[in-house]
Amino acid sequence: MNAKDFAEKLNLDILVKNENELNIEGVYIGDLLSIVMSKAKKNYTWITIQTHMNIMAVAELLDLSCIIVVEDMEVEEDALIKADELNITVFKTKESAYEVACKLCKLGIK
Amino acid sequence: MDLLKRLSYHVLSNNFIKAGKGSSDIKSNLKSIGIDSDILRKIAIVCYEAEMNIVIHSLGGNLHCDIYEEKIVILTEDIGPGIPDIELAMTEGFSTAPDSVRELGFGAGMGLPNMKRYSDIFEINSSIKGTNIKMTILL
Numbered sequence: 001m002n003a004k005d006f007a008e009k010l011n012l013d014i015l016v017k018n019e020n021e022l023n024i025e026g027v028y029i030g031d032l033l034s035i036v037m038s039k040a041k042k043n044y045t046w047i048t049i050q051t052h053m054n055i056m057a058v059a060e061l062l063d064l065s066c067i068i069v070v071e072d073m074e075v076e077e078d079a080l081i082k083a084d085e086l087n088i089t090v091f092k093t094k095e096s097a098y099e100v101a102c103k104l105c106k107l108g109i110k
Numbered sequence: 111m112d113l114l115k116r117l118s119y120h121v122l123s124n125n126f127i128k129a130g131k132g133s134s135d136i137k138s139n140l141k142s143i144g145i146d147s148d149i150l151r152k153i154a155i156v157c158y159e160a161e162m163n164i165v166i167h168s169l170g171g172n173l174h175c176d177i178y179e180e181k182i183v184i185l186t187e188d189i190g191p192g193i194p195d196i197e198l199a200m201t202e203g204f205s206t207a208p209d210s211v212r213e214l215g216f217g218a219g220m221g222l223p224n225m226k227r228y229s230d231i232f233e234i235n236s237s238i239k240g241t242n243i244k245m246t247i248l249l
Binding site (some may be wrong): 031033034035036037038041042047050052053054055057058060061062078082086098 | 126127129130133134137146151154155157158159162211214215218219223224227228242246
């Protein structure tokens with residue numbers, strides 16, 4: 001799925017889009033980076049309220065598919081620059097992690 | 111058993127802008143030589159946790175990645191102040207990270223446990239002069 005279609009289906013704003021198609025094989029929700037490091041896997045989408053540039057390092061190290069920042073949190077400018085540099089797709093939404101997770105589940109991503 | 115290559119990075123204390131750069135570089139180097147993605151994940155986790163521990167808890171240090179034919183060894187050495195009680199520090203959920211760092215999602219008390227869990231051999235020594243960690247991942 002491409003990022004634009006994915007964003008439309010989930011009602012997400014695209015903050016940074018990489019060139020590749022999104023390949024989402026799982027979902028992890030969390031804000032504590034060590035736990036995300038341990039639990040999230042390659043091609044997972046990561047739902048979080050963290051907005052600083054260190055989340056991009058985590059996404060890159062784990063080869064995550066994308067990051068969805070929820071609860072209308074403002075993503076820091078330097079974090080977006082980092083995401084662009086590392087080719088990481090980042091979305092944001094006003095919805096909660098639970099609401100986004102329910103939509104992902106309906107899309108067949110479990 | 112011959113060392114094929116060593117990658118080394120200086121890690122600055124309390125610098126969250128450069129934090130993770132060494133781990134990221136190690137990962138891309140190992141990926142380029144064809145290391146399996148499951149092993150790459152383990153190395154990325156232990157590297158990042160070790161690098162962040164230097165950033166958060168030490169006065170600065172170094173991160174090394176030694177590449178051998180049959181294993182990857184991640185080493186860190188920092189210049190203190192050291193870990194007074196290693197057993198306590200190894201307890202899941204125990205952290206001495208300040209609130210400012212916890213707000214960023216660090217300091218979950220899972221750093222050292224993750225390093226131990228995802229390495230095949232985990233060795234740690236600490237004194238007031240600094241902490242040395244050696245993590246071996248077999249290929």
